[in-house]
Amino acid sequence: MAPCGNRSDGTTEFVLAGFPNLNSTGVELFSMFCLIYLLTLTGNMLIVGVVGADHRLQTPMYFFLGNLSCLEILITSVIIPKMLSNFLSKQHTISFAACIAQFYFYFFLGASEFLLLAVMSVDRYLAICRPLHYPLLMSGAVCFRVALACWVGGLLPVLGPTVAVALLPFCKQGAVVQHFFCDSGPLLHLACTNTKKLEEADFVLAFLVIVSSLAITAASYGQIVVAVLRIPSASGRHKAFSTCTSHLMVVTLFYGSAIFLYVRPSQSGSVGANWSVTVITTFVTPLLNPFIYALRNDRVKEALKDVFRKVVAELSANSFLSESLRKKTVSRE
Numbered sequence: 001m002a003p004c005g006n007r008s009d010g011t012t013e014f015v016l017a018g019f020p021n022l023n024s025t026g027v028e029l030f031s032m033f034c035l036i037y038l039l040t041l042t043g044n045m046l047i048v049g050v051v052g053a054d055h056r057l058q059t060p061m062y063f064f065l066g067n068l069s070c071l072e073i074l075i076t077s078v079i080i081p082k083m084l085s086n087f088l089s090k091q092h093t094i095s096f097a098a099c100i101a102q103f104y105f106y107f108f109l110g111a112s113e114f115l116l117l118a119v120m121s122v123d124r125y126l127a128i129c130r131p132l133h134y135p136l137l138m139s140g141a142v143c144f145r146v147a148l149a150c151w152v153g154g155l156l157p158v159l160g161p162t163v164a165v166a167l168l169p170f171c172k173q174g175a176v177v178q179h180f181f182c183d184s185g186p187l188l189h190l191a192c193t194n195t196k197k198l199e200e201a202d203f204v205l206a207f208l209v210i211v212s213s214l215a216i217t218a219a220s221y222g223q224i225v226v227a228v229l230r231i232p233s234a235s236g237r238h239k240a241f242s243t244c245t246s247h248l249m250v251v252t253l254f255y256g257s258a259i260f261l262y263v264r265p266s267q268s269g270s271v272g273a274n275w276s277v278t279v280i281t282t283f284v285t286p287l288l289n290p291f292i293y294a295l296r297n298d299r300v301k302e303a304l305k306d307v308f309r310k311v312v313a314e315l316s317a318n319s320f321l322s323e324s325l326r327k328k329t330v331s332r333e
Contacts, residue, residue, distance in 0.1 A: 011170040013093045014190075016086055017178045030087035036283055037080045043290030044069035046304065054303040060138040061127070062300075064120045065293060067147050068250075071113045072286035078105045079181045079282055099182040104162040106181065110258070110281070111209050112154030117251055118213035119146055121220035124244050129227045157205055164198050183278065184262070206262040214255050221248065246292050250285065257281045 019029065051057045051066035079102065086092045094102070126134050165184070171192040179186040184202060188195045224244060231237045257280040294300045 011096055011175070013095050014099050014182070015176045016083075016092050016094055016180060016182075017176050018083070018086060018092060018180045026087040030084055033080060033087070033283075034084055036287055037076060037084070040076050040283075040287045040290075041073060043294075044073045044286065046307075047290050047293065047300070048073075050300065050303045050307055053307065056299055057303055060123050060143045061120075063143050064116060064123060064147065067150070068113065068116055068120070069289065071109055071116065072289055075106065075109045075113070076282065076286050078102055078109065083180050094177075094182065099177070099187075100162060100166045103165060103182045103184070103187065104158060107158045107161070107184070108154045110154070111158055112151050113254070114209050114213040114258070115150040115153045116147070117247075117254065118216040118220075119150055120247055121217040121251070124247065125220040125223050128224050128244075154209075157209065161198070161202055161205065164201070168195070168198075169193055179278070181282075203263070206258075210255065210258055210263055214259075217251055217255075246297065249292050250289060253280060253285050253288070257285075 047069040048066050051062045051069075082094060082098070082102070086094075123138060126137050130137065161184075165187055168188075168191045170190050175190045177183075177186045177190065188199060221244065228237050257277050260277055261281075294304060
């Protein structure tokens with residue numbers, strides 16, 4: 001591949017269309033999405049921090065939740081900062097290299113998240129349906145290897161399609177990408193060559209990653225439902241279901257929008273509807289994840305309360321020491 005500054009078709013940058021159907025000004029959009037980004041970062045960082053700091057959350061379920069929050073932080077960071085800068089700029093351009101990098105990391109992190117969601121469903125299945133074997137099947141070493149496999153499993157398959165897109169000839173310098181980031185369909189739409197084979201390859205890859213992980217998730221929860229319905233007491237059934245409902249909410253949002261966007265043979269002809277649905281996976285799900293998991297989980301809420309108590313206590317102690325030192329200094333003078 002030729003360097004981006006010396007491509008044979010002359011393409012060194014694209015223009016991101018953003019949100020053409022919104023009538024708000026750039027400053028208003030910047031303020032709204034900046035708030036969303038900060039809330040997303042804060043919420044997911046809190047989850048990662050509390051899972052790492054609290055011994056009560058040193059279990060497979062929360063280990064995978066911490067990995068999920070890391071993925072959400074990275075996915076939003078791939079897209080939102082550039083989008084925010086464009087809101088305050090008149091040009092809305094993105095370099096060819098940055099566009100391809102954004103394309104790669106978005107799909108790499110997204111594929112890893114699908115795999116991780118499938119693993120989280122299997123973890124819940126083993127915890128509920130195989131409780132006696134669960135500590136052995138999901139030991140710390142196993143959890144680490146499985147989480148690593150999810151990250152690597154998203155890293156490698158996306159590399160081929162990314163190189164293929166990077167080598168495409170594009171029609172003109174400064175072509176407008178009809179989206180707020182470098183998504184697959186809008187980029188293929190700008191290519192000056194037949195992209196049918198590449199679209200078919202993308203479809204097969206998306207089908208394998210999304211539908212296979214969805215099948216694993218559906219099978220796991222099917223077994224969970226059967227097992228829970230066999231529990232004689234209502235309180236026991238409620239307790240078993242309560243550990244799964246948060247994960248199911250995230251799965252429904254994420255899979256629903258992703259299947260609509262990517263599990264179809266042709267993507268380049270569906271540019272118009274893409275951005276509105278992508279908002280769910282790019283902004284809504286990462287923002288809601290911490291609230292869904294934290295507000296519906298007593299352990300996480302207790303751990304967060306303990307963290308805040310410790311922070312307040314340390315701040316109070318530091319303030320007391322500073323005041324004592326100040327008084328001693330004044331008395332010596």
